[in-house]
Amino acid sequence: MPDLLARLRAGETLVADGAMGSMVMARGLEPGACPEALNLSRPELLEEIARLYVEAGADLVQTNSFGGSPAKLQRYGLEPRCEEVNRAAAAAARRAAKERALVYGSCGPCGRLLKPVGDAEPDEVRDGYLRQMRALVAEGVDALCVETMTDLAEATLAIEAAREAAAEAGREVPVLATMTFDRTRRGYFTIMGVDIAAAAAGLARAGADVIGSNCGNGSDNMVEIAREFRDRSSLPLLIQPNAGLPRLEGGKAVYAESPEYMAERAQKLLVLGVAIVGGCCGTTPEHTRALRRLVSSSGAGQAG
Numbered sequence: 001m002p003d004l005l006a007r008l009r010a011g012e013t014l015v016a017d018g019a020m021g022s023m024v025m026a027r028g029l030e031p032g033a034c035p036e037a038l039n040l041s042r043p044e045l046l047e048e049i050a051r052l053y054v055e056a057g058a059d060l061v062q063t064n065s066f067g068g069s070p071a072k073l074q075r076y077g078l079e080p081r082c083e084e085v086n087r088a089a090a091a092a093a094r095r096a097a098k099e100r101a102l103v104y105g106s107c108g109p110c111g112r113l114l115k116p117v118g119d120a121e122p123d124e125v126r127d128g129y130l131r132q133m134r135a136l137v138a139e140g141v142d143a144l145c146v147e148t149m150t151d152l153a154e155a156t157l158a159i160e161a162a163r164e165a166a167a168e169a170g171r172e173v174p175v176l177a178t179m180t181f182d183r184t185r186r187g188y189f190t191i192m193g194v195d196i197a198a199a200a201a202g203l204a205r206a207g208a209d210v211i212g213s214n215c216g217n218g219s220d221n222m223v224e225i226a227r228e229f230r231d232r233s234s235l236p237l238l239i240q241p242n243a244g245l246p247r248l249e250g251g252k253a254v255y256a257e258s259p260e261y262m263a264e265r266a267q268k269l270l271v272l273g274v275a276i277v278g279g280c281c282g283t284t285p286e287h288t289r290a291l292r293r294l295v296s297s298s299g300a301g302q303a304g
């Protein structure tokens with residue numbers, strides 16, 4: 001299978017998978033438990049989730065390693081097993097993807113604020129990300145994805161760590177980087193106050209190959225966010241909206257956007273030239289299937 005950047009350069013639009021958290025929750029993950037602990041205890045569940053997304057038509061499936069940084073794992077006493085946790089995540093996704101899909105290694109925020117706002121030393125955070133990234137790369141991920149970032153300084157450290165792990169591996173491992181924005185009266189900002197212009201410039205400067213946004217408040221906002229990224233960057237864009245804002249029903253998060261609604265809005269993303277479309281919180285393999293149908297019928301997807 002041609003690698004990710006070659007496919008993007010050839011003009012193909014790719015479909016990424018959807019949510020991971022709600023999928024593991026539906027398979028019995030207790031509230032408050034460590035999602036990444038399942039990589040060690042129930043890897044077959046992760047393989048099943050990835051397989052469902054591959055069968056729904058995803059070109060890219062993620063590893064269950066969003067909280068796989070040592071700082072995040074420390075909360076559950078799993079920090080010493082960081083390498084094992086991340087390798088198991090990549091191995092499970094790989095087994096499901098086989099030659100049918102590419103695997104991207106997910107890496108979310110470390111959960112600590114950097115100095116001087118918080119008490120986290122930048123070098124320590126960067127070294128932590130490097131441990132995670134090396135483990136994902138060692139197990140053969142096709143790309144690394146720094147996601148759901150709100151602090152540009154932290155995103156930069158994670159991207160630098162990803163680049164370093166990729167360089168050590170001696171093979172091309174593209175780095176994807178996305179931030180999460182909220183709509184305000186003055187435009188879109190992350191909760192740490194980063195606007196899209198700063199994100200587009202900063203993520204590119206840090207060394208990301210593909211930039212964009214994930215999570216947030218649904219597809220309509222994401223179309224505006226994508227447009228602003230497109231105006232400010234010529235890098236390929238990755239866009240993964242939530243299925244709307246969750247509301248609580250009987251203690252469970254319910255998401256408003258149906259697969260059809262999301263795919264209908266995603267047409268606008270294709271018009272904007274977004275390179276990779278996928279989903280975040282609340283999206284399911286049915287959302288992926290709807291995005292796959294859209295991309296394939298637009299003629300932008302892989303031939304055949």
Ligand SMILES: [Zn+2]
Pocket residue numbers: 214215216242280281
């Ligand atoms: Zn999300």
